[in-house]
Amino acid sequence: MKRHDIQQDPWKQAAGEAAAQLVENDMVIGLGTGSTANFLIQALARRIQAGLHIVGAIPSSETSKTLASNLGIPITTLDEHQEIDLCIDGADEIDPQLQLIKGGGGALLREKIVATASRRFVVIADESKLVERLGLHFPVPVEVIPFAATPVRRQLEALGASVQLRQHEGKVFISENHNLIFDCSFPQGISNPAELDAHMQQIVGVVETGLFLHMAQSAIVAGPTGVKTISPPRA
Numbered sequence: 500m501k502r503h504d505i506q507q508d509p510w511k512q513a514a515g516e517a518a519a520q521l522v523e524n525d526m527v528i529g530l531g532t533g534s535t536a537n538f539l540i541q542a543l544a545r546r547i548q549a550g551l552h553i554v555g556a557i558p559s560s561e562t563s564k565t566l567a568s569n570l571g572i573p574i575t576t577l578d579e580h581q582e583i584d585l586c587i588d589g590a591d592e593i594d595p596q597l598q599l600i601k602g603g604g605g606a607l608l609r610e611k612i613v614a615t616a617s618r619r620f621v622v623i624a625d626e627s628k629l630v631e632r633l634g635l636h637f638p639v640p641v642e643v644i645p646f647a648a649t650p651v652r653r654q655l656e657a658l659g660a661s662v663q664l665r666q667h668e669g670k671v672f673i674s675e676n677h678n679l680i681f682d683c684s685f686p687q688g689i690s691n692p693a694e695l696d697a698h699m700q701q702i703v704g705v706v707e708t709g710l711f712l713h714m715a716q717s718a719i720v721a722g723p724t725g726v727k728t729i730s731p732p733r734a
């Protein structure tokens with residue numbers, strides 16, 4: 500289900516490269532997952548080759564871990580470092596409050612674990628990800644224990660979601676945590692993301708949702724007019 504529009508790659512690259520400049524010596528870094536995060540990882544690797552020293556990076560997926568370690572980025576874990584200085588990750592939708600839908604690549608659980616362990620979370624994206632209201636264009640991915648698939652699906656539908664079991668290359672998609680992903684569409688958009696998230700989290704068998712609410716401190720967004728940093732409005 501993951502869209503990948505190659506035309507947005509230069510903007511994803513610009514956002515990833517700008518975010519790599521935020522990394523300072525001796526930091527522990529949380530690495531996101533996805534095509535924008537890949538550009539960040541490549542840019543960070545170049546900075547490390549040029550002399551930047553980081554304590555280590557904690558990747559949010561095996562894919563990001565493989566890319567980062569192949570490029571010479573030192574890898575560490577949450578067992579060794581419980582506090583991450585800076586987490587940088589992509590998103591599928593970003594609303595004006597910097598509330599996010601994430602998980603298009605299926606890594607939402609580890610992404611949320613890494614982001615919540617971070618003192619600062621910066622989201623990176625091309626400007627096609629900016630939306631006025633979450634959910635109008637992208638479903639909310641929900642990671643679910645396989646044993647609970649049928650009752651969880653019914654309860655998600657009772658919340659108004661149109662539920663699709665994620666497939667990949669003709670097979671049921673299994674997350675790195677051995678779970679299923681239900682993509683939950685809300686054709687009218689999501690009027691109250693916090694309420695929806697709370698209801699979803701209460702369903703026994705739901706492991707995590709792709710709603711990342713009030714977690715990002717800033718967004719680095721790139722488009723045809725350049726790179727800009729967006730902060731959420733003050734409460």
Ligand SMILES: O=C(CO)[C@H](O)[C@H](O)COP(=O)(O)O
Pocket residue numbers: 511531532533534535536588589590591600601602603604605606607610
């Ligand atoms: O949440 C994610 C993966 O689970 C990604 O960050 C999100 O899907 C954005 O991906 P991309 O940078 O490829 O557009």
